[in-house]
Amino acid sequence: MLYKFKYDQSQLALDIDQKRVLAEIKPAVVPILIDPVVEIHRSLNNPIGTAPLKEIARGKKKAVIVISDHTRPVKTELLLPPLLEHLDEAGLDSKQITIIVALGIHRPLTETELENLVGPRIYENYRVINHQPEATKNYGQTSAGTPLDLNPLYYEADLRICTGNIDLHFFAGYSGGAKAMMPGLSSRRAISNNHKMQLDPRSTSGNLDDNPVRRDIDQAGEIIGVDFILNLVQNEEKEIVAVCAGHFIQAHRQGCREVDRLCKVKIPARADLVIASAGGYPKDVNLYQAQKALDNAAYAVKPGGTIILIAAAPEGYGEDTFEQWLLDAKKDPQQVLKRLKKEFVLGGHKAAAIARVAVKNKIIAVSEMDPELISLAFMEPAESLHQAWQEFDEEQDLSILVMPYAGYTLPYEEK
Known part of the structure; x- marks a missing residue:
């Protein structure tokens, strides 16, 4: 099945065997206002x-x-x-x-x-x-x-x-x-x-x-x-x-x-791999904004699992303090978490939000940002969605959840 993901003002697509996908997490279909x-x-x-x-x-x-x-x-x-x-x-x-x-x-x-x-x-x-x-x-x-x-x-x-x-x-x-x-x-x-x-x-x-x-x-x-x-x-x-x-x-x-x-969507179980798009512009205008989609995706992935984050981020990091905290951490998410406990600084809180996910899960980012800047944000850069998918394509036992609108959806498991 061809799954489509918004990316800035355009979209990306990925063909995945539907049998491998636990669910495609989408917002509920609710009638729109005609006028x-x-x-x-x-x-x-x-x-x-x-x-x-x-x-x-x-x-x-x-x-x-x-x-x-x-x-x-x-x-x-x-x-x-x-x-x-x-x-x-x-x-x-x-x-x-x-x-x-x-x-x-x-x-x-x-x-x-x-x-x-x-x-x-x-x-x-x-x-x-x-x-x-x-x-x-x-x-x-x-x-x-x-x-x-x-x-x-x-x-x-x-x-x-x-x-x-x-x-x-x-x-x-x-x-x-x-x-x-x-x-x-x-x-x-x-x-x-x-x-x-x-x-x-x-x-x-x-x-x-x-x-x-x-x-x-x-x-x-x-x-x-x-x-x-x-x-x-x-x-x-x-x-x-x-x-x-x-x-x-x-x-x-x-x-x-x-x-x-x-926006609250029940899922059958957490997955080994979550493929999550922020939802296109303006949800992915920069990494500062796209972090919210990453946070929602974290509710759907198993501990130790992987999130592929699809976020163009044409404006880059998007906030100076956020950027500085990421640069200062030198690719070590624990440094950000320790720093936030000592001093809460606005902008740094977003770096810590990414770090909290990164210490539990692997994050691969599909974006327009410089690969080194992506690495400094505790993520692995991918040149394309297809490249990000390649390492998982042959893993037939891998459980997958697809989130084409991760910035808009909050997955939850029935307790």
Whole structure:
């Protein structure tokens, strides 16, 4: 059978005898929204846990809309026009609205990228800016000690709207909700304090209720305030299957249930070999992002087994600290894990996430990156998918799981 894997903007294919494959792990087939814009308007008028957006916005003087950056597959161009239309009907004009890109510590977008993200009309008529993590102000702290260092434009607004997708997240459980604010509009030290809680074993993909990272995010939202969220749930083809709007916790939890229905996939057993694609662009834009797919694949592979990670990573490592930690480790994953225990550093946490998989499993990477850079990330470089497959082709007793959308799917065994 010919198995296909997305790779940047294209795809790769591999012919494998179907009898050797335990399962192909794909998201569930869920009906897509025929007209997402109509559903967005309906959700803004009939939100979960709050009054309609127009009622909340009426009489407000200064609004901030938080949007995701280019590394997230969010259909911002669909979200913004209905939002802005409702704010206009509530009496806010364009000069009262600021749109902030929630970068966290990602690189700032160029003006061209900002225009492409929101569309020319919105770019020309509204203030659209990058978050600056070095220009935050402190407004207290959470019970976990995370400093509430936030973008002052957000804090000073009397209407705060967070947008984005709800996906699986490898240590926050799920993206979406108040995560656009924390870490999206936070300082490096705030993000670092929040993210270091990923060392807690409860900080895992798909775990919500007792996840300390998500608890910290939600508490930040409660203290600072999130007036309204507009979140999308998308399938592996980036088609919208659900719109969740309203209260930043109640609406978010509904979205998480939709993600569970879509992305949590039962497997018959762990396999000797897992062939996993991050899911193409933007899930594999760089290794920093593609790591999430590797983390999901780790739930499907046996201890001592192999993961073939298919991730083009045209932007390379994708983050400076992440890169430096990998270079400093000199191909020894244990060095990264020891270092993280001594000092939690943002960016280093991603290197440690790869290292945790690498100490248990062999990782072969099919990518556009320089082979030496792949080796420094504790992986074996392969020139092509076919080359990566060659050493397993003759091993007839090898059990195999195929994950064409590893960035979107969380495998689990029935306990």
